[in-house]
Amino acid sequence: MAPRATQQSYGRRSGGPSQSQGSRNNRRANDSDEEEEEEEYDDDDQGTQRANNGGKSKSQKGAKQSGGATSLLSRDERTRRAYDLVRMAIFEEQKRGVLRRTDINKRIMGEYTRAFNYVFDEAQAILRKTFGLEMVELMTRTERDNLGNEKEGSKKKSGTATSKTYIVRSVLDPTIIQRATQPHSSFLQKELKDLVARGIAPDEASIPSSERPHGTLIAWKATESVALAGILQLVLCLILISERSLPEMQLKNQLRSFHIQFNTALSLPGQNVEGHPTLQTHLHTLIRQNYLDCVRVSLPGAAASQAAGRRKNRAADDDDPDTTYEWKWGSRAHAEISEKSVAEFMMNFMKDRWLQEARRRLEEEEELEATEAQNSRSRRKEDRNKRSLEERLADLESKAEKYSAMVYKDIERAAGGSLTEIKARKVVTEDVMEE
DSSP: OOOHHHHHHHHHHHTOSOHHHHHHHHHHHHHGGGTSOOEEOOTTSOOOOOOOSSOOOHHHHHHHHHTGGGGEEOHHHHHHHHHHHHHHHHHHHHTTOOEEHHHHIIIIITTOGGGHHHHHHHHHHHIIIIISEEEEEOOOHHHHHTTTTSOTTOOOOTTOOOOOEEEEEEOOOHHHHHHHTSOOHHHHHHHHHHHHHTTOOSSTTTSOGGGOOOSSSSOOOTTSOHHHHHHHHHHHHHHHTTTTOEEHHHHHHHHHTTTOOTTOBOOOTTOOGGGOOBHHHHHHHHHHTTSEEEEEEEOTTOOTTSOOEEOOSHHHHTTOTTEEEEEEEOHHHHHHTOHHHHHHHHHHHHHHHHHHHHHHHHHHHHHHHHHHHHHHTOHHHHHHHHHHHHHHHHHHHHHHHHHHHHHHHHHHHHHTSOOOOOOOOOOOOTHHHHO
16 A cells, blocks of 8 residues: 555646545545554654544644655655665765765655654664664764863753764774684685685785785785875874864975875875875875865965865965965764774874883893893892893883873873764664564
């Protein structure tokens, strides 16, 4: 049986039935509610009530005919639109695109825009259960600019505009990902047997780089560049410890200390030398993917016409002495990575370097003490030195933890405020799928 909204809209489009016929059709549609339940959903959390045979006034019926009926969707229609949204989300994620609510309404919801939340929640449940993914709404520019300025315990004001744009991110537990990247002998043997079955010799020299086995469930392919991900992480770190905004000239100078310049050609697997993009081209790609944001700002005393804004007409602005650019985090970086994760990455890196250097010095002292104990031929002294070494190693671990905590506080201070985390994942109730 077709939904009431479809029947009524068809009658309006064809211009066919008279007003009396339309009333009879409405009564028959109301009677059918007892046989087939249909749900109504209001996107503003003010959902309409289910029609009763004798309890509707003429004004309520007129309002329903004028547009309220578009909020009605049968279960099958809602599920079909949910799968369409899942396909759309995965397609956009392959090119690191964003999902805009206006596009979802236009391509999937049609006239049933008031049922958006029902379809969105069901699509979320499908993504999480089947693909280990979820859709998350991105921050607005105002929200990103206000990071670090919020007072502790303050809540977001009701009615504040949201971006109404979404991306797809993984919901897999980090522990699962870590274990999936560890090599296992049984996986490696299966991969080697598969190569032999395809006529490829199992020796490393004859295996193409794109087919090389790793023995892991998750592995970087030869066609994927880990270096590009590292460059993004580096730029995000530099921006974060510069109070979340880094002038372009300072970014160039800091990257130069890593022997990277804007005109440096980046080596990508599977491309010839002429096809390698420069660092500047790659950074522009990260801007389009919303990982980074480059904002045009005016120098003090510049003309009023040089208002701040996003990068536009860059070729003309480069020659303007009154214009400069500042690099910031993009909305996708906040949704996928988070400031706290980047700070922990820097903290662990500094901690490992400090601990490695401290252990090296301790080993040198141990060798010197062992030599002295052998020369003195004192067994008791050697045992005393061994116990002292164990105590010093334990002391180093304790000092490393204190050092990492100090580094994290320094990063937070350099960022200009408390660091943000990835928003808590919304829990989808089971009745969305079992309804």
